[in-house]
Amino acid sequence: MDKREKVELILEQMRLCLAKQDYIRTQIISKKINTKFFDDDGTSDLKLKYYRLMMEVDQHEGSYLATCKHYRAVLNTSSIMSDPTERQAAAQAVVLYLILATHDNEQVDLTHRVLQDKVLEEIPMYKKLLKLFTTPELIKWSGLCELYEKQLKATPVFSGDEQAEKRWNDLKSRVVEHNIRVMARYYTRVRLTRAAELLDLSPAETEERLSQMVVNKSVRAKTDRPSGVVHFEQAKDPGDVLNEWASDLSQLMKLVNKTTHLINKEECVHKLQPAHA
Incomplete structure (x- = not known):
């Protein structure tokens, strides 16, 4: 049995496991495939099948950054790059899942690399949307919805399955988190009511989101509840x-x-x- 037949067999095993919704076993089986095998131009059909199966696994797990990477791999396939419609659809998915991914060093690094990709010139709306999350300015959720909601909800990412609504709520969360990071950059202290006004949230929701980000070490802050003031601390370089x-x-x-x-x-x-x- 040659390598191609082995990979086809493993992919079929993955498909059957997914049909049974056995996501853990699917992940275990997927590790038997070395992705370097897909570097050969003659394996593009198997490459697409593999990454689409992996997308299904990671979408179920809510692993947005992993899903983004899978779409990047699909985008870098010759058969996809040669088809403008497929190419732009894959690039759109890369941008959206990258925005949905939790903010960390890896996500920031990948964001800057994606912004340099020439394919984004073909989808300027999505490039502009991604740039919003790299600019240290507040993003008004109502304004974002006015500009992008109709187009975004027409994409497979925010429509077509039961997870679409969750992804939309996660997008709002990413906007809130971005705005809190911007506030932490420019404020040393701010009243909780003012922060809630800037975030389009209630004071209770603002305090909860802020607490989550402090626990995750995304920002450094302390809330003086009696006075209703949030004190931000700038992270110092070692x-x-x-x-x-x-x-x-x-x-x-x-x-x-x-x-x-x-x-x-x-x-x-x-x-x-x-x-x-």
């Missing part, structure tokens, strides 16, 4: 922390030296007093 510590230590040693000198001086003066007496 180098700056070390320099600050070194500076504080230097100041401490100067104080110790000065204090020692003054003590010695007082002792000398005290010893000389009886002699003069």
